[in-house]
Amino acid sequence: MVGYKDIGIDLGTANSLVYLKGKGIVLREPSVVAVNTDNNKILAVGTEAQKMIGRTPGNIIAIRPMRDGVIADFDTTYNMIKYFLGQVPEISGFFSKKRVVICVPADVTSVEERAVKEAAIQAGASEAYILEEPMAAAIGVNLPVEEPTGSMIVDIGGGTTDVAVISLGGIVASKSIRTAGDELNSAIINYIKQQYNLMIGEPTAEHIKVSIGSAYNLKEGLTYNVKGRDLVSGLPKNIVITEEEIYYALHETIKKIVEAVKACLEKTPPELASDVMDRGIVLAGGGALLKGLDRIIAEETGIPVFVAEDPLSAVVLGTSKMIENIDKLKGIITKKRYSRR
Numbered sequence: 646m647v648g649y650k651d652i653g654i655d656l657g658t659a660n661s662l663v664y665l666k667g668k669g670i671v672l673r674e675p676s677v678v679a680v681n682t683d684n685n686k687i688l689a690v691g692t693e694a695q696k697m698i699g700r701t702p703g704n705i706i707a708i709r710p711m712r713d714g715v716i717a718d719f720d721t722t723y724n725m726i727k728y729f730l731g732q733v734p735e736i737s738g739f740f741s742k743k744r745v746v747i748c749v750p751a752d753v754t755s756v757e758e759r760a761v762k763e764a765a766i767q768a769g770a771s772e773a774y775i776l777e778e779p780m781a782a783a784i785g786v787n788l789p790v791e792e793p794t795g796s797m798i799v800d801i802g803g804g805t806t807d808v809a810v811i812s813l814g815g816i817v818a819s820k821s822i823r824t825a826g827d828e829l830n831s832a833i834i835n836y837i838k839q840q841y842n843l844m845i846g847e848p849t850a851e852h853i854k855v856s857i858g859s860a861y862n863l864k865e866g867l868t869y870n871v872k873g874r875d876l877v878s879g880l881p882k883n884i885v886i887t888e889e890e891i892y893y894a895l896h897e898t899i900k901k902i903v904e905a906v907k908a909c910l911e912k913t914p915p916e917l918a919s920d921v922m923d924r925g926i927v928l929a930g931g932g933a934l935l936k937g938l939d940r941i942i943a944e945e946t947g948i949p950v951f952v953a954e955d956p957l958s959a960v961v962l963g964t965s966k967m968i969e970n971i972d973k974l975k976g977i978i979t980k981k982r983y984s985r986r
C-alpha cells in the first residue's frame with residue numbers, strides 16, 4: 646500500500662492555508678509574491694513578500710496571484726504553491742506521494758482551474774483535486790451539505806464574496822462578486838483622501854478596518870489615530886477618525902455584499918429558500934469578522950445570521966474533511982481528477 650501525505654490547500658485571494666492530515670493547519674501566509682521586474686525573478690513569497698507591499702523600489706512589485714478571483718499567471722501560481730509546500734518540513738520530503746485537495750476562488754475559469762492543478766503537480770503533488778470554495782467553506786463550518794435541505798454559506802474573502810446555497814452535495818444557487826475585504830480597504834483610503842486630503846497605504850486602511858470598522862452603525866464612540874501623508878504639503882500628518890465615519894465610508898461596499906446575498910436567495914428554489922429561512926445563513930472568510938456584518942445581513946434579509954467559529958480557516962478545514970474521507974467524498978469533488986500519468 647502506498648503511503649500518502651494528504652494535504653489541503655486554500656489558495657485564497659488574501660491568505661493561503663495548508664492542512665496536513667494528522668497534523669492540522671500547518672501554514673498560514675498571505676497569498677503574495679514579490680517579483681523583480683528587471684529580470685522577472687521572484688524575490689519573496691508569503692509573509693516576506695507582504696512586508697514589501699508599499700515599501701518597494703520601482704523595480705520590485707508585489708503580486709497577489711489569486712486576487713479578484715483571477716489567477717495572474719502560471720509561473721507565479723506555481724512558485725507560490727511550491728513555496729508553501731516547501732515551508733512545511735513534514736511535506737517537503739521528496740520520497741512521499743502527495744495527494745492534494747486545492748480550493749480556488751469560485752469564479753475561476755476552467756483554464757485557470759487546470760492551471761492550478763498543473764501547478765500543484767509540478768510543485769510535487771502526485772494527485773491533485775480541485776474543490777469549489779463555497780462547498781469547502783460549507784463543509785468547513787459543518788453545514789449538512791449532503792442532506793436534502795438548503796444551507797446558505799457566505800464567504801467574504803479579500804477579493805471576492807461568494808454566496809451559495811447547497812443541497813444534496815451540490816451547489817443549487819450561487820452568486821459571486823468581486824467585492825470583499827480589499828474593496829472595503831479602498832473605500833477607507835478614498836474616504837480619508839477626499840475628506841482630509843490625506844494619503845494612507847493599504848496596510849493602514851486594513852488596520853483601521855480591523856480596529857474600528859463596522860457594517861452597522863454601532864455608535865460605540867471608537868476613534869483611530871491615522872498617520873498619512875498630506876496631499877497638499879506632501880508631509881506626514883496625523884488625524885483622528887471616528888468609527889461612525891468609517892461606517893459611512895464602508896456603507897456602499899457593504900450594500901453590494903448584502904445585495905449579493907439577496908440575489909442568491911432570489912435564485913434559490915422556494916423549498917430550499919424556506920430551509921435557509923429556518924436554519925439561517927452562515928458567514929465565513931475573514932470579512933465575516935467585520936463588526937455588525939451579521940446584524941446588517943440579518944436585518945436586510947429577515948433571516949438569522951451566524952458567524953462561523955473560525956471564519957478564516959473555514960475553507961481549509963473543509964478541504965481537511967474532504968481529505969479525511971477522500972474516497973467516500975470523491976462524489977462531491979465535482980471536477981475530474983488530474984494526475985501526473
Ligand code: ADP
Nearest residue numbers: 657658659660802803826827930931932934935
Ligand atoms: P481569501 O479567502 O480571499 O484569502 P480571507 O478569508 O483570508 O480571504 O479573508 C481576508 C479578508 O478578511 C481581508 O480582506 C481582511 O482584511 C479581512 N479581515 C480579516 N480580519 C478581519 C477583521 N477582524 N475585520 C474585518 N475584516 C477582516
Ligand code: MG
Nearest residue numbers: 657802930960
Ligand atoms: Mg477564502
